[in-house]
Amino acid sequence: MANERWPVLTPAGSEVLPITDGIYYTAANIGGSSADNCQVYVEFFTDAAGTALATPASGTVSAQGSPMGQVWLAPSSGATINAADVKAAGTYTPPVFSGRMQQGRVQFAGITGALTARVTFWRY
Numbered sequence: 817m818a819n820e821r822w823p824v825l826t827p828a829g830s831e832v833l834p835i836t837d838g839i840y841y842t843a844a845n846i847g848g849s850s851a852d853n854c855q856v857y858v859e860f861f862t863d864a865a866g867t868a869l870a871t872p873a874s875g876t877v878s879a880q881g882s883p884m885g886q887v888w889l890a891p892s893s894g895a896t897i898n899a900a901d902v903k904a905a906g907t908y909t910p911p912v913f914s915g916r917m918q919q920g921r922v923q924f925a926g927i928t929g930a931l932t933a934r935v936t937f938w939r940y
Contacts, residue, residue, distance in 0.1 A: 822854075824922050824935040831934050832866035835875075835927040842920040842937055844885070854881065854913040854920070854939045856891070858902050860930035872899035875927030877935070881917035888921065899927050913937075 822842040823831045833840050856879040862870040877897040880888040891911035901908035913920075920937040927933075 820939040822920060822937040822939065824920065824937070832861075832864070833924075833933045833935065835860070835872075835924050835930050835933050837923075837925055837927075839921055839923045840935070844919050852915060854917065854937050855910040856897075856913075856920070856922070857910055857936050857938065858897055858899075858908075858922075859934050860899065860902055860927070861932045861934075862930060864932060866932045866934055869904055870930040871903035872927050873929035875899040876925050877902075877927075877933075878923045878925070879911045879913075879935075879937075880921050880923075881913045881937075882919045882921075883915065883917050885918040899930070 824840045824842055826833055858877050860870040860872050862868045879891055882888050892914040894909050894911040897908045922935050
């Protein structure tokens with residue numbers, strides 16, 4: 817079974833997310849996957865293009881998954897990422913989902929020291 821990458825997207829479909837407080841989603845219907853587990857990874861940037869790596873000073877990223885499309889659940893482990901731990905030599909533990917899900921989402925809260933982010937759900 818191959819790993820599957822499900823990026824979190826803006827409503828316009830961009831993988832480069834503004835870090836304003838808000839909720840962003842993966843594409844819907846990732847449930848067709850044969851993968852049972854998923855990890856969430858985050859990178860922050862100082863530019864609008866999402867190319868210059870940043871280390872935020874504060875804030876959090878929370879991940880959730882929806883197994884059937886309506887109810888949102890926290891990961892099996894590591895529900896919240898401390899944004900200051902997301903850096904070139906990252907020290908955060910990626911949230912892990914055990915079990916199937918239709919869609920993933922993340923919520924940024926109080927992020928300072930970055931302009932944009934990329935978030936990916938890797939299914940395995």
